[in-house]
Amino acid sequence: MEIKTPTLLIDKEKCIRNIDRMVSKSVKAGASLRPHFKTHFSGEIGNWFKEKGVKQCTVSSVSMAQYFASHGWDDITIAFPYNTLESNEINALAQNIKLNILIESTESMEHASKSIKEKIGYFIKIDVGTHRTGVDPRNETLINQLIADSSEKIQFKGFLAHAGHTYGCRDLDSIKWIFDGSVKILTELKKKFGGIISYGDTPSCSLMDDLSFCDEMRPGNFVFYDWMQHQIGSCSLNEIAVCLACPVVAIHKERNEVVVYGGAVHLSKESMIEKDVRGKDKHCFGKLVKLTEDGWSAEILGNVERLSQEHGIIKLSSEEVARVKVGDLIGVIPVHSCLTADLQGHYLSTSGEKIEKMTKN
Amino acid sequence: MEIKTPTLLIDKEKCIRNIDRMVSKSVKAGASLRPHFKTHFSGEIGNWFKEKGVKQCTVSSVSMAQYFASHGWDDITIAFPYNTLESNEINALAQNIKLNILIESTESMEHASKSIKEKIGYFIKIDVGTHRTGVDPRNETLINQLIADSSEKIQFKGFLAHAGHTYGCRDLDSIKWIFDGSVKILTELKKKFGGIISYGDTPSCSLMDDLSFCDEMRPGNFVFYDWMQHQIGSCSLNEIAVCLACPVVAIHKERNEVVVYGGAVHLSKESMIEKDVRGKDKHCFGKLVKLTEDGWSAEILGNVERLSQEHGIIKLSSEEVARVKVGDLIGVIPVHSCLTADLQGHYLSTSGEKIEKMTKN
Numbered sequence: 001m002e003i004k005t006p007t008l009l010i011d012k013e014k015c016i017r018n019i020d021r022m023v024s025k026s027v028k029a030g031a032s033l034r035p036h037f038k039t040h041f042s043g044e045i046g047n048w049f050k051e052k053g054v055k056q057c058t059v060s061s062v063s064m065a066q067y068f069a070s071h072g073w074d075d076i077t078i079a080f081p082y083n084t085l086e087s088n089e090i091n092a093l094a095q096n097i098k099l100n101i102l103i104e105s106t107e108s109m110e111h112a113s114k115s116i117k118e119k120i121g122y123f124i125k126i127d128v129g130t131h132r133t134g135v136d137p138r139n140e141t142l143i144n145q146l147i148a149d150s151s152e153k154i155q156f157k158g159f160l161a162h163a164g165h166t167y168g169c170r171d172l173d174s175i176k177w178i179f180d181g182s183v184k185i186l187t188e189l190k191k192k193f194g195g196i197i198s199y200g201d202t203p204s205c206s207l208m209d210d211l212s213f214c215d216e217m218r219p220g221n222f223v224f225y226d227w228m229q230h231q232i233g234s235c236s237l238n239e240i241a242v243c244l245a246c247p248v249v250a251i252h253k254e255r256n257e258v259v260v261y262g263g264a265v266h267l268s269k270e271s272m273i274e275k276d277v278r279g280k281d282k283h284c285f286g287k288l289v290k291l292t293e294d295g296w297s298a299e300i301l302g303n304v305e306r307l308s309q310e311h312g313i314i315k316l317s318s319e320e321v322a323r324v325k326v327g328d329l330i331g332v333i334p335v336h337s338c339l340t341a342d343l344q345g346h347y348l349s350t351s352g353e354k355i356e357k358m359t360k361n
Numbered sequence: 362m363e364i365k366t367p368t369l370l371i372d373k374e375k376c377i378r379n380i381d382r383m384v385s386k387s388v389k390a391g392a393s394l395r396p397h398f399k400t401h402f403s404g405e406i407g408n409w410f411k412e413k414g415v416k417q418c419t420v421s422s423v424s425m426a427q428y429f430a431s432h433g434w435d436d437i438t439i440a441f442p443y444n445t446l447e448s449n450e451i452n453a454l455a456q457n458i459k460l461n462i463l464i465e466s467t468e469s470m471e472h473a474s475k476s477i478k479e480k481i482g483y484f485i486k487i488d489v490g491t492h493r494t495g496v497d498p499r500n501e502t503l504i505n506q507l508i509a510d511s512s513e514k515i516q517f518k519g520f521l522a523h524a525g526h527t528y529g530c531r532d533l534d535s536i537k538w539i540f541d542g543s544v545k546i547l548t549e550l551k552k553k554f555g556g557i558i559s560y561g562d563t564p565s566c567s568l569m570d571d572l573s574f575c576d577e578m579r580p581g582n583f584v585f586y587d588w589m590q591h592q593i594g595s596c597s598l599n600e601i602a603v604c605l606a607c608p609v610v611a612i613h614k615e616r617n618e619v620v621v622y623g624g625a626v627h628l629s630k631e632s633m634i635e636k637d638v639r640g641k642d643k644h645c646f647g648k649l650v651k652l653t654e655d656g657w658s659a660e661i662l663g664n665v666e667r668l669s670q671e672h673g674i675i676k677l678s679s680e681e682v683a684r685v686k687v688g689d690l691i692g693v694i695p696v697h698s699c700l701t702a703d704l705q706g707h708y709l710s711t712s713g714e715k716i717e718k719m720t721k722n
C-alpha cells in the first residue's frame with residue numbers, strides 16, 4: 001500500500017512478541033490476563049490476543065465495550081468510574097456479555113443498585129497513590145458500605161487498582177517502591193474483605209518479576225509500547241511496535257530542521273521534557289527513525305521538537321538533514337502510542353495490510 | 362438531545378457573531394476573507410460562512426480540501442507546504458475547483474511543474490518570524506527562482522504568511538510589534554515582486570484595527586475561539602463559542618477535585634502553564650463552567666489540571682465542589698478549540714441539533 005499521508009505503521013511480529021511475553025508473565029504469576037484495549041482500539045488486534053488464549057479484556061468507556069462486544073469479546077471490564085448517565089447502555093451490554101464496572105462512591109453504588117437491571121460485577125477502585133480516582137484504602141467504612149450493597153444482581157468482584165504514578169518513574173527502584181506499596185495495600189484488602197485483585201500498569205507488569213500477588217493483570221500499552229515507556233525502562237527500542245510514517249514537506253538546513261506532514265492531529269500533543277546539549281529543557285513529541293523495507297530501524301536520528309495542527313518540526317544533525325529530501329517518508333516513534341492510535345482512522349501493518357479500528361461517530 | 366458522553370457544544374449565535382465581526386473587518390480592510398476551516402472541519406458550519414457571503418476558504422490538508430470541495434466550496438487554498446506525494450489527488454481536485462497550494466523550495470516547485478497537470482495557483486510561503494515553514498524574506502534569489510517558474514498552468518498568486526508566534530503573546534503591544542514587522546516584510550515583497558498578500562492568524566485579525574495592507578485574510582480559530590485566545594486577548598470569555606459537556610463520574614472532596622468523563626481523547630493534551638495561588642506553575646487543560654438551559658455561563662469555576670486518556674481532573678474551590686454531584690453534566694472551555702474539534706465524531710448545537718463534521722477513515 002502506497003503511503004501518502006501520515007500513517008501509523010504496526011509491526012505485527014513485534015506486537016505478537018509483546019503479547020507472548022505478557023501472556024507468559026501472567027502464566028508464571030498464576031494470574032489471568034485481561035489486557036486493556038484502550039491502546040489499540042482494534043478488533044483485528046484484539047484477535048491477535050485471542051489467538052494467544054486471552055479471553056477477557058479491559059476497556060475505558062462504554063462505547064469501547066460496545067465495539068469489542070461486537071467483535072466477539074464476551075467478558076469485559078470497563079475500567080473507568082461508572083458513568084451513571086450510561087446505565088441503559090450498560091444494561092443493554094450486560095444482557096449479552098459478562099460485564100464489570102468500577103465503583104468508588106456510595107452515590108454511584110446507589111445509582112447502580114437502582115438502575116442496573118442485568119447481572120453485572122463490580123470492582124471497588126482503590127487509590128494506591130496515583131490520586132486520580134479510587135477509594136483511599138484506609139477508608140474501611142466506605143469499603144464496607146460498598147461491599148454491603150453487593151447482591152445476586154450486582155456482585156462484588158474485588159479490588160482494582162492502576163498505579164499510574166509509575167509513569168513518572170525513570171528507574172527500576174522507584175517503580176519497585178510503588179509496586180511494593182500497592183502489593184501491601186491490595187493484599188491486605190483482599191485478606192480482610194475477600195474478592196480478587198486486579199492490577200495493571202505497563203511499567204509494573206513489564207518490569208516486576210513476581211506478579212503472583214494479583215489474580216488478574218490489566219496492562220494495555222505493552223502491545224505497542226512507545227517512547228515514554230522506553231524512557232521509563234519498560235521496553236527496549238526494538239520492542240516498540242508502532243511508528244508514524246510522515247511525508248517530508250519542507251527542509252530548513254539553516255536551522256537543522258525538517259518539517260513533516262504529521263502534527264498534533266496525528267501524534268497528539270503528549271510530550272516529554274528532555275535536556276538539550278546545553279542542559280536546557282526541550283520538548284519531545286516523538287523521535288525520528290528511518291523507515292526500511294519492512295518497518296523501521298531502531299536508531300534515533302532526531303527529535304520532534306514542535307508540533308502544530310498538521311506540522312511536525314524535527315531537529316536533527318546537519319549530517320542527517322543533508323540526507324533528507326522533500327517527498328521522503330520518515331518515521332516518528334510516538335511519545336504515547338495510545339493517544340496516537342486514537343487519532344488514526346485505521347492502521348497499516350508493516351507488511352502492507354490495512355488494519356481496521358474503532359472510530360468516532 | 363440527551364448528553365451521556367463528552368460532547369462538544371457549539372453556540373451557533375456566538376459563531377455567527379464571530380463570523381459577522383470578521384466579515385466586517387475584512388470589508389473595512391478592503392480584503393477578501395478566506396477563513397481557515399481547520400478549526401471546525403464541518404460542512405454545516407462552512408454554510409454559516411457562505412450565508413455571510415464568504416466564497417473562499419483555507420484548509421490544511423488535501424483530505425480537508427476534498428471534504429470541503431464535496432460540500433460545495435470551489436475556491437480553496439491548501440495552506441500547508443505542497444505534499445509532493447499527493448500530486449494525483451491535487452490534480453483530481455484542481456480539475457473541479459480553483460485550488461491554490463504553497464511552495465517554499467525549488468525542489469517542491471520542480472516537482473509541481475512536472476507533476477501538476479491542471480491549472481492551479483501557488484503562493485510563496487513567507488516566514489515572518491514563526492520559523493516553522495516558509496522562505497526567509499531576505500532570500501530574494503530563492504523568491505526570484507520560485508516566481509520565474511510561474512506558468513499559465515502553475516500560476517504565481519502572491520505571498521502567504523502566518524504569524525503563528527502571536528500565539529506566544531499575552532499583550533497587545535507584542536502582537537502589534539509582530540504585526541508591524543509582518544506588514545513591513547510583506548508590503549515590500551509585494552511592491553518588489555507583485556502578487557497579492559494573504560495573511561492571517563486569529564490574534565492579529567481579531568486585535569489589529571487596520572488590516573488594509575493585505576489582500577486576503579485567513580484567520581480560522583475566531584469562529585470558535587478558546588481559552589488560549591482569551592488569554593492572548595483575542596476574545597472575551599463571552600465570545601468563546603464551544604464548550605465540552607462532560608459527565609461527572611467521581612468527586613474527591615478531600616482534595617477539592619472532580620473527575621469527569623472527558624480526557625485527552627476529547628480535549629487533546631494542549632495545555633497552558635498558569636500560576637497557582639502559591640505562585641507555582643500548574644497546567645491548564647481547560648476551564649470549568651456551569652452548563653445552562655441554552656449553553657453555559659461565562660464564569661470560570663475551576664481548572665482542568667490533569668488529563669489522562671478518558672479522565673479529566675478538575676480543581677475547584679471547596680464551595681464549588683460541594684455543589685457538584687456524580688451524574689451532573691459540567692462544561693469545559695477547551696484550551697485549543699481546533700484540536701478539541703478534531704477529536705469529535707460530531708458536534709451538538711446548544712439548541713440540540715447534531716452538527717456533522719469531517720471524520721477520519
